[in-house]
Amino acid sequence: xxxxxxxxxxxxxxxxxxxxxxxxxxxxxxxxxxxxxxxxxxxxxxxxxxxxxxxxxxxxxxxxxxxxxxxxxxxxxxxxxxxxxxxxxxxxxxxxxxxxxxxxxxxxxxxxxxxx
Amino acid sequence: xxxxxxxxxxxxxxxxxxxxxxxxxxxxxxxxxxxxxxxxxxxxxxxxxxxxxxxxxxxxxxxxxxxxxxxxxxxxxxxxxxxxxxxxxxxxxxxxxxxxxxxxxxxxxxxx
Numbered sequence: 001x002x003x004x005x006x007x008x009x010x011x012x013x014x015x016x017x018x019x020x021x022x023x024x025x026x027x028x029x030x031x032x033x034x035x036x037x038x039x040x041x042x043x044x045x046x047x048x049x050x051x052x053x054x055x056x057x058x059x060x061x062x063x064x065x066x067x068x069x070x071x072x073x074x075x076x077x078x079x080x081x082x083x084x085x086x087x088x089x090x091x092x093x094x095x096x097x098x099x100x101x102x103x104x105x106x107x108x109x110x111x112x113x114x115x116x
Numbered sequence: 117x118x119x120x121x122x123x124x125x126x127x128x129x130x131x132x133x134x135x136x137x138x139x140x141x142x143x144x145x146x147x148x149x150x151x152x153x154x155x156x157x158x159x160x161x162x163x164x165x166x167x168x169x170x171x172x173x174x175x176x177x178x179x180x181x182x183x184x185x186x187x188x189x190x191x192x193x194x195x196x197x198x199x200x201x202x203x204x205x206x207x208x209x210x211x212x213x214x215x216x217x218x219x220x221x222x223x224x225x226x227x228x
Contacts, residue, residue: 043205045219091158099171101214102149106158
């Protein structure tokens with residue numbers, strides 16, 4: 001069975017601080033995908049990134065960066081110089097491949113609050 | 117390219133009534149997924165379609181739930197004889213094969 005753990009239930013920071021959201025996963029699959037989604041108060045899940053298990057390169061997109069470490073089964077997400085608009089619930093998710101693709105297992109989510 | 121569209125956005129219904137939610141995926145996306153999310157939890161997988169074929173159903177999907185995707189376009193999720201425990205947000209998502217999965221804004225259901 002697959003499992004995703006986001007140990008931080010809530011994080012509160014002041015604007016311009018850097019913040020890292022942790023994600024640890026469990027799977028018996030050798031090939032899989034990892035995702036991060038942002039859920040603002042409106043409810044829509046906004047896609048942030050998808051990473052294949054064979055691609056361990058870290059990725060940076062503007063103020064966002066992701067650190068994928070297969071050895072520790074972690075896929076952490078860092079926001080640099082946080083802004084109030086970053087306030088949302090962030091979900092890490094895991095998917096198999098083939099016919100299992102899209103059957104996402106989500107973590108419990110981390111509520112991020114950025115104060116001005 | 118319009119996103120995934122869900123209707124209605126909010127539904128309040130009395131226990132025992134039937135409700136139906138509609139999802140219009142992104143054009144040409146052949147895969148369509150339904151998830152359920154309760155307050156304070158991450159979304160949970162319910163079922164998915166590849167074109168018009170329903171390929172997998174979660175054990176969460178009791179026999180009161182039925183989903184269809186006629187002609188491989190829009191999808192409907194019907195809940196019969198609603199119970200208070202069905203109160204949740206129902207999320208639809210779509211993807212082109214094994215590409216990025218995009219979610220809609222969700223349909224909130226409150227059973228009173």
